[in-house]
Every structure is written in structure tokens, then in C-alpha cells.
Amino acid sequence: MTxxxxxxxxxxxxxxxxxxxxxxxxxxxxxxxxxxDAFLREREGERFRxxxxxxxxxxxxxxxxxxxxxxxxxxxxxxxxPDGTADDxxxxxxxxxxxxxxxDLVLEKIRTQGVEAYDGTLRYIDAVRARGLRTAIVSxxxxxxxxxxxxxxxxxxxxxxxxxxxxxxxxPGKPHPDTFxxxxxxxxxxxxxxxxxEDALAGTDAGRAGHFGYVVGVDRSGQADALRAHGADVVxxxxxxxxGRA
Numbered sequence: 613m614t615x616x617x618x619x620x621x622x623x624x625x626x627x628x629x630x631x632x633x634x635x636x637x638x639x640x641x642x643x644x645x646x647x648x649d650a651f652l653r654e655r656e657g658e659r660f661r662x663x664x665x666x667x668x669x670x671x672x673x674x675x676x677x678x679x680x681x682x683x684x685x686x687x688x689x690x691x692x693x694p695d696g697t698a699d700d701x702x703x704x705x706x707x708x709x710x711x712x713x714x715x716d717l718v719l720e721k722i723r724t725q726g727v728e729a730y731d732g733t734l735r736y737i738d739a740v741r742a743r744g745l746r747t748a749i750v751s752x753x754x755x756x757x758x759x760x761x762x763x764x765x766x767x768x769x770x771x772x773x774x775x776x777x778x779x780x781x782x783x784p785g786k787p788h789p790d791t792f793x794x795x796x797x798x799x800x801x802x803x804x805x806x807x808x809x810e811d812a813l814a815g816t817d818a819g820r821a822g823h824f825g826y827v828v829g830v831d832r833s834g835q836a837d838a839l840r841a842h843g844a845d846v847v848x849x850x851x852x853x854x855x856g857r858a
Contacts, residue, residue, distance in 0.1 A: 617854030629751035631811035643717035675812025677785035678711040732852035748795035789822030
């Protein structure tokens with residue numbers, strides 16, 4: 613292993629955004645809860661079973677493209693909605709309408725609360741780049757570029773494959789490996805020589821499915837065992853634990 617805590621043959625590092633680089637996973641979880649609870653309350657009345665921002669978020673939503681998260685969670689409750697279209701208004705009774713309602717809430721929370729990065733991650737990325745490894749940001753979020761600019765970190769990544777790029781290229785999202793594979797391809801690095809950094813179970817699933825050289829699980833919410841079960845080779849609470857000094 614190198615002083616970065618990675619196998620010797622790793623040439624590139626592929627980082628998820630929410631929960632790995634930025635402290636926005638909790639913002640997304642809160643927005644999903646507000647969205648789904650309002651939907652379920654309207655549909656089922658006051659005796660509805662609320663969305664669990666811990667367990668439900670981790671199992672059905674975290675790391676997935678927005679519409680996939682809506683479908684997966686609703687399916688867990690035996691609910692099916694028409695897909696609608698990506699430009700559905702947030703009050704539409706469709707998968708995309710519900711997803712757009714959540715996105716409006718996230719953007720409002722980011723505007724009012726700001727965006728904070730994990731300092732340990734930024735220092736680690738600096739160290740990675742100082743040693744000549746290539747870097748990519750790989751996120752299902754369509755707001756990735758705005759978030760990176762908000763924390764002044766756009767320059768830290770050679771490649772960006774996010775929700776916007778995935779839609780343009782028609783790439784399926786996590787847990788499929790396609791977005792990570794696209795990032796490795798764009799960096800000119802074979803998957804076996806790239807490391808994936810993920811806090812979401814869907815993301816570690818994608819790392820395993822893509823046969824990447826190393827998958828680092830980042831445990832921000834006490835799910836270390838689940839991250840290992842879903843494909844992480846190692847689990848840390850902060851990337852500073854891996855070593856590396858810029």
C-alpha cells in the first residue's frame with residue numbers, strides 16, 4: 613500500500629460528492645423526508661408511516677439518481693406513480709414531479725444554509741494530486757458544479773460525471789457502474805487501476821460491479837458493516853485516516 617492508503621497500481625481516484633466531499637448528504641436526507649412525508653400524509657392521512665431519514669434514505673435513495681430514488685422508495689411502500697417528464701412542476705403527481713419538489717427543497721436549503729466541505733477529504737485530494745494521480749467527481753446530483761464552485765473545489769477534479777452528464781450520455785445511475793466507468797474512461801485509466809470513494813451503499817455496489825481496483829467506503833452514519841457488505845475494500849470515517857499529506 614502507498615502512503616495514500618491505496619494499492620501501488622492505483623492511478624486515479626473517483627470521488628462521490630455528497631457525504632464524501634461535502635456535508636450535503638444530511639441536507640438531501642432532510643429534503644427527501646420533507647418531500648416524502650408530505651406526499652404520504654396527503655395520500656394516506658395522518659396515520660401514514662413517515663420516511664426514515666436514516667434507514668430509508670440509505671436503503672432506497674442515497675447515491676441514486678433523483679427519479680430512481682423516488683421509484684425505489686415508493687416501491688418499498690407498494691406505491692407506483694407515472695413517470696411524467698423531467699420538466700414536470702413540483703406539484704405534479706408523478707415520479708419527476710416529486711423529484712423536482714425535493715430538488716427545490718435542496719436548493720433552498722443550500723441557499724439558506726450554505727455548503728460545507730469535509731476538510732479531511734480536501735486535504736486528501738490535494739495529496740492525491742500532488743503525487744500525480746488523476747481525479748474525478750462522480751455524482752448523481754445535477755447540482756454538482758454549483759456545489760463545487762460554492763466550496764471553491766472545481767479545480768480539484770480533472771473530470772466531472774454528474775447527473776447532467778449522465779443524462780446527456782444516457783448513462784444509468786448508481787448502483788450501476790456506468791458513471792464511474794465513464795469517469796475512468798475520460799481519465800484514460802482502466803477501472804482496475806482506479807479507486808472509488810463512496811459513502812452510499814448504491815455507490816459501493818457500483819464500485820464492486822465495475823470491478824474497480826479499490827473501493828473506499830466512507831462511513832458518515834454508522835453503516836460500516838453495510839458498506840463492507842456492499843463492496844467496500846476498506847471503510848474509514850474520514851479520508852484523513854488513509855494518510856497522505858499535500
